[in-house]
Each structure stands twice: as structure tokens, then as C-alpha cells.
């Protein structure tokens with residue numbers, strides 16, 4: 001078998017970090033199926049060139065020809081631009097990539113007691129305020145009123161809830177296996193899912209999210225070994241910063257998930273380290289959590305690790321867990337060694353330096 | 363003249379910290395006008411007693427008899443309860459307290475280079491998702507769809523923007539005065555307002571918020587000395603944790619403001635330290651940022667400082683700036699000394715201990 005990966009660098013540093021991820025994938029050689037990389041267009045720059053942020057051809061190729069994809073990062077205009085709409089939001093919808101899975105872990109520095117943050121944020125990826133139903137009216141006095149619709153469905157909430165419990169279960173099993181093979185595993189208790197919402201204000205929409213996720217656990221014995229807790233989103237941000245070690249898997253509606261994953265990224269040193277996959281039932285797209293960072297674009301100093309780890313996540317979700325583990329081990333080795341770090345981590349290394357250091361340790 | 367203050371302890375630790383604030387206000391004696399405290403009911407407990415979370419009588423007394431008020435904290439049911447609606451959200455609307463002003467500052471420990479966080483969050487308090495327009499429908503297949511409306515108006519965005527620029531201007535003047543009197547002032551540059559939004563996704567609603575706030579600065583020369591910047595809300599949470607020292611005044615729509623102020627609270631050690639006022643054009647209500655903390659209710663270990671500082675903020679907004687400064691100095695002295703700290707700050711002192719330590723230093 002062979003693998004066809006759509007590569008969508010999009011804007012800014014996306015164009016620098018995605019090629020780094022590609023080099024790492026290429027270096028795996030015969031450990032994974034022969035992989036073809038298909039360059040595809042999308043983004044703000046593409047919009048300015050050809051008038052479409054997400055060309056139909058990109059969607060068509062992804063759907064008809066590719067097994068999976070990697071996405072870089074998008075720039076956005078800060079004001080409303082006629083005809084422009086975020087291509088990443090659109091892609092998630094077009095491909096029904098309903099889950100944005102974002103593992104956030106502290107770097108495993110030896111001699112340290114263990115990671116203080118090792119959580120996975122499971123973000124709903126298709127609805128909430130991201131359905132982009134907005135309108136604006138001008139009143140008689142010239143003042144304006146704008147309305148947006150926030151949509152929460154039992155369907156989307158249940159499937160993201162299921163994904164969260166599945167991930168928690170798998171993490172529990174992996175920890176168990178590691179423990180049995182004599183490894184020191186830092187998380188002691190049962191796996192845990194924390195439902196993030198704001199049902200004290202949004203009792204109907206967030207109430208539905210909350211109930212749908214709870215029903216997943218309550219509808220089966222399968223997740224009996226997984227604890228379930230809740231946090232209001234404001235309190236979640238507070239507690240993540242005060243005691244990140246209490247979280248295992250967090251599941252959240254789209255916007256809260258967006259916010260708390262940036263928050264979690266701050267806890268582990270840099271957004272430049274945090275990978276994600278946008279996952280659906282039959283397609284998956286890796287994507288670093290960071291943005292297009294126009295301020296450092298073109299300088300070859302963007303941290304490629306978020307993208308490289310996203311490639312590992314992608315492989316893992318396609319079933320190539322050994323190759324994924326190999327990539328992650330190489331990344332961790334480079335981080336722990338500390339010789340090749342990009343400026344976001346206080347280092348002086350370039351994107352290329354870090355990529356090559358990782359390639360060497362593969 | 364005399365002052366009549368509505369006191370609404372509401373639920374949980376609100377009933378412990380509000381009396382502490384009252385004791386401090388009473389101790390000011392003739393430094394402020396003779397003050398009468400009017401106990402008023404509201405909250406989840408009140409709902410369970412009398413079927414209304416916000417009794418009409420409470421609103422009437424506040425409107426007709428009181429000059430200002432202090433609010434404690436509310437508990438909320440995590441599920442939808444028929445007839446229940448958050449009384450604090452309702453009060454903000456009934457009294458048109460359109461701004462929630464939340465100063466978040468590190469404790470000034472001597473010998474330290476200076477605060478790493480000294481910002482004011484100016485949160486819009488009347489709209490966004492807090493208008494509570496929600497509905498739910500059951501589809502033919504039994505699945506459910508819930509919708510909430512998020513409202514942003516130019517009116518509300520402009521007035522909150524104006525409030526933010528006024529606060530930034532005043533902070534700039536205060537720093538200037540302090541500098542001129544030989545004090546070491548940590549913030550070096552011009553005052554700054556950071557507009558927090560997510561206009562890359564919500565281009566119409568957050569676009570309107572953003573433009574309305576920008577127009578405040580652009581419509582006059584008055585704020586020429588105040589810098590204006592923007593942050594997407596996800597990025598704001600990230601940067602607050604990475605470099606809190608770059609923020610002066612942040613202005614945000616309701617929900618983002620809620621989230622980032624809890625985040626900022628984590629930066630300064632405890633939610634138990636962070637005060638706020640809900641301010642309108644002719645009424646103001648002090649309120650600690652923390653919640654009702656049912657887990658520590660009735661143990662006399664809640665931190666009273668957020669409430670005491672809220673009382674100081676209230677006085678300051680009523681024009682009694684000297685008394686406000688006196689309270690804040692007493693609080694800072696107790697914190698810097700470090701002998702009387704509640705458990706949220708790693709200490710063993712009780713609510714009463716801390717209150718008495720502050721009273722002694724008044």
C-alpha cells in the first residue's frame with residue numbers, strides 16, 4: 001500500500017514548518033508505506049492571489065485522492081473582507097473533521113519528578129460559534145446590532161464525548177502497560193475526562209453539551225474505569241494554571257477548546273511545541289496549534305516541533321504507532337538535550353537546525 | 363451626607379466574605395459618610411427558599427433606596443432548573459451595570475523588581491452570550507439542536523471602549539504623578555488598551571466590537587497618548603501567561619472578559635485576591651471575582667481580600683479615593699508581611715484572622 005498526503009502549508013510560518021514535517025516523514029523510509037506528498041493551496045495569501053481562501057480543487061483533491069493531510073497555519077484579516085472566510089474552519093467542516101485532538105505535555109526532562117502537564121484537549125470542531133451564522137443591522141439612530149448564532153447539537157456533543165472517553169481509556173491502558181513493564185508512570189489514579197462548559201450561564205446550549213457527554217459514560221459499562229468531572233470554562237483556565245497536573249483529558253465545545261488549548265500551550269513552554277489532529281471518521285489532518293506568526297515569517301526561526309509532532313499524531317491515528325513513537329522520541333531527545341532550540345524556547349537555533357537535529361536522532 | 367449600601371451576600375462563601383468587607387468599611391469611621399448597610403437577598407439558596415433567585419424587592423430597594431451595593435457570590439445548579447436564572451447576570455442588566463472592571467495586580471513584595479502583572483480587565487457586562495436567548499428543538503430522529511444568540515451592539519461596545527480608554531488615561535496620569543513624586547514606577551511606556559476579540563472567526567460580531575472600540579480612540583485627540591493593540595482571545599490567554607507584564611488595560615466582550623479575568627487571577631496567586639466593580643453611569647456594585655466555593659463554605663477559611671478590595675474599588679469609584687487607598691495599603695501590608703494568609707495563598711489563617719490583621723493596619 002501507499003500513502004497520499006495532502007500538504008497545505010497556507011500562510012506565514014506554515015510554509016516553513018510543514019516542509020520540516022515532510023522531511024521527517026520522508027526520513028522514516030520503509031517504516032511507513034511509500035508516501036506521496038501533494039502540495040495544495042489555501043489561505044489568506046491564496047485569497048489575495050486567486051480570490052478564494054479555500055480553492056475547490058484543494059477540497060476535491062483531499063476528498064478524492066488523499067488518505068490524510070497536513071495543514072500549516074493561516075493568517076486572517078482583522079476586519080471583515082468580502083468573500084473571505086477562514087479556510088481551516090471551512091476544511092474542518094467540509095471533511096467533517098469533528099474532533100480537534102490536542103495533546104499538551106511538558107517536556108520530559110530527566111531527573112525532574114515528572115511532567116506537570118500531560119493532558120489531551122479534545123475540542124469539538126464543527127459547531128458552536130464556528131458555524132459562522134452572523135448578521136448585522138443598522139438601527140434608525142445609526143447604531144448597529146450584530147448577532148451570531150451558537151449551535152450545540154446532541155449529535156456533535158455525543159461523538160466528541162465518545163472520542164474523549166475513548167482517548168481517556170486508551171491513555172489509561174497505555175499507562176497500565178508502561179507501569180507493568182517497570183516504567184515510572186507519573187499519573188497515579190484512574191483516567192479522567194473533564195467536561196468544560198459554562199452551563200451556569202448557557203444552561204440550554206452548554207446544558208446540552210454537558211448532558212450529551214455525560215450520557216456517553218452513563219450509557220455503557222465500558223467507561224466505568226474513567227472518572228468524569230466538570231469545570232466551568234473560566235474556572236478551567238484558572239485551574240489549568242494553578243494545578244495543571246490534575247487534568248488528563250478535557251473535552252470542550254469549539255471556542256472553549258480553542259481558548260484552553262492556547263492556555264495549556266503556555267504551560268509547556270511554547271505554542272511552537274503543541275501539535276493537533278483534526279479527526280473525522282474517515283479522514284485526518286495534522287495541524288500545529290500555533291498561528292502563522294507573520295512577525296517571524298521568512299526568518300527560518302519558527303519552531304518546527306509542533307508540525308513534526310502533528311505528523312507523528314497523524315501517523316499514530318493511521319495505525320503507524322511505532323513510527324509515531326520514533327518521531328516523538330527523537331523530538332524529546334532534542335528538547336531534553338537543549339542544544340537546538342528555536343527562539344520561542346529561549347534558544348538560537350533555526351528551523352533547519354532543529355529539524356536536522358531531530359532527523360539525526362530518528 | 364450619608365451612604366446607603368445594599369449588601370447581597372448571596373451563596374456560599376459570599377456570606378463569609380461580605381461581612382468582612384462590611385467590617386472594614388465600618389472601621390473607616392468618619393473618613394467616609396455615615397454608612398447604612400441594607401441586607402438583601404438573592405442567589406441559589408434564596409431560589410430554593412422562596413422560588414426567586416432575584417426577588418423583586420431586592421431590585422426595588424437597590425434602585426430606590428441604595429447609593430451602591432456589594433455582592434458576594436452565587437452558586438448555580440449545573441443543570442437547567444425551571445425558573446432559575448443567574449441573579450448576578452440579571453442584576454447587572456437590571457441596574458445597567460455595563461462595565462465589569464477587574465484590576466489584577468501582583469502583590470507588591472519589597473525587594474522584588476516590581477509587579478509582573480498589573481493590569482485592569484474591562485469586561486462588557488450586558489450582552490454577548492449573556493443575553494440568554496437560547497432555544498432547543500428535538501429533531502424527528504430524537505436528536506437535539508440548541509441555539510444561543512450572541513449579541514454585540516455598537517452602543518455597548520462604544521461605552522465599554524470609552525471606559526477602557528478613560529481608565530488607561532487615568533492610570534497613565536497616576537503613574538506620571540507617582541514618578542514625579544520620586545516613586546519607582548514599573549510601567550515605563552505610554553498607557554495601553556488591548557482589545558480582545560476573535561474577529562478572525564466572528565468577523566461580524568467581534569468585528570463590530572473591535573471597530574466600535576477603535577472608533578473611540580480615533581474619534582478624539584484625547585486618547586492620543588494611549589496606545590491601542592489587539593489580541594485574539596486564544597492568543598490573549600497564551601500571552602497573559604507568557605508575558606503578563608506587557609498588558610495595561612484589556613477590554614473584552616462579556617464572555618472573553620469572564621475567561622481572561624480568571625486567567626489573570628491565576629497569575630497573581632489566587633482568585634481570592636481579585637476584586638471587581640460592576641459599574642454603570644449611576645450605580646456601582648462591588649463583587650469579588652471568585653465564586654461561592656461550596657467546598658470551603660462555612661469553614662471560615664475563605665479569603666476576604668477580594669471582597670475587601672472590592673469595597674475599596676467601590677469607594678474609589680464613589681470619589682473616596684483616600685479611604686480606598688487606605689484599605690488597599692492595609693491589605694498590601696498584610697500580604698507583604700505574609701503572617702496572615704488564608705489556605706488559597708498557602709497559609710493557615712482564617713477569614714477572621716485576615717480581616718482583623720487588615721483592620722489593625724487600617
Ligand SMILES: CC(C)[C@H](C(=O)O)[C@@H](O)C(=O)O
Nearest residue numbers: 074086088089258562563596
Ligand atoms: C485560525 C483560527 C480560525 C483557529 C481557530 O480558532 O480554530 C486557530 O486559532 C486554531 O486554534 O486552530
Ligand SMILES: CC(C)[C@H](C(=O)O)[C@@H](O)C(=O)O
Nearest residue numbers: 200201234436448450451620
Ligand atoms: C457566576 C457567573 C454567572 C459569573 C459570570 O460568568 O459572569 C462569574 O463567573 C463572574 O465572573 O462573575
